Amino acid sequence: MQTTTAQGGNNLDPWYHHYADRAAGLKASEVRALFAVASRPEVVSLAGGMPYVAALPQELVIDAMDRVMRQKGATALQYGSGQGVPLLREQILDVMALEGIKANADDVVVTTGSQHALELVSKLFLNPGDVVISEGPSYVTAMVIFKSYQAEVDHVPMDENGLIPAALIEHIAALKAAGRTIKFLYTIPSFHNPAGVTLSWARRLEILEICRSNNILVLEDNPYGLLYFDKPAPDAIRSLERDGVVYLGTFSKTLAPGFRVGWALAPHAIREKLVLANEAAVLSPSSFTQMVISEYLSTADWKAQVNTFRGVYHERKNAMLGALDEYLPDLSWTNPTGGFYVWVTLPERLDSKAMLPRAVKELVAYTPGTAFYADGDGRQNMRLAFCYPTPDNIRLGIRRLATVIRGELDLLDTFAGTGPLGAVPDRPGTQNQRFGGPPANIS
Ligand SMILES: Cc1ncc(COP(=O)(O)O)c(C=O)c1O
16 A cells, blocks of 8 residues: 655655656656566567677677777776767768768767767657657657657557658648657657568658658658668658758667767757757767777778678578468568568457566567557567577567467457467458558558
């Protein structure tokens, strides 16, 4: 039982009533406790989006660190610029050029991971009650930030080619008619987290045009763009437009997340404010990790390393889709051409969130679709991450998942008094259809 304290808090948190309103958005997800169990070694976790850093030879990092410390140790251990190390900002231009972006190093701001860039952009733009338009589903921890600034997320549906332009137009019109203030479109165009789909080139042009004509800033988040399997994703939206796009990149997936180095590329005026916000938040991003990455980019064959990562993730994606075909042929799922994630649509009567405890008991974990919607949608979906487990473990995990789903359907059939126990098929005629079968979107 909770009791109230003299300060007006409760016995769980005596400061409960002292928090700012914006702290109300900072809640542990309901499935967090389960994920603690899911991190046990006997559980195959298809839940987390952890890069497979074991594919990065540690020697490469050790050598870079060694040289930085011997040659520039005093600078590396010192506070640095609030905008980031100049040489690294130049090198970031080479990374972005691979996705068609031409820019000036002066417009790059290095941040503590792209997560921190998301936080800074939100801090600059969001007032309580503002609206952020995003894909539905969307990256969970971006939505946590938007909500912490008391903004609302409006989800626009996707199909297998990404965000649907006609739906975007409808949503903008409806929001405007309701007198709402739209601050930006938050989008992950390439190898989407969690949906695994990629926005086509034609749609990139269309969506940019829609945002331009409605005076809406585009916040393009692109952590996975270089991790394609067979062919590159279309060039970044930022390659088409300089003034209306804030672009976010990171070394977390192409190198390692432990460095916590990402960046924002912003129109000049926004860039100035971002630097001030960065300084206010962290004084300067870590000189040490920036200089180690800079040294690594100067001396190692980093493009070959990105290729190695691509190979690893491609093999794992194939293992996951192969296992889904074999063990769960009546479900539908997206077919990512890069990145880390597959988005699965379950038979209508299943609830991925309710099913998770049973899955963890069967030693497999996934992320329920509800985590990726601000409005509680997504019960019929789950995100499966293929980035971290080995191909054998992925197959084992999907086999276990099939047992869980079969058990859940049996249970439902038993209580509904229908039919025999045992069969997975629930929706005949949707075999192997990608991306949800009917309906054609995942909203
Ligand atoms: C879509 C998206 N944006 C941003 C991030 C944050 O990445 P980082 O802060 O490690 O650069 C992630 C991490 O998984 C992500 O998936």
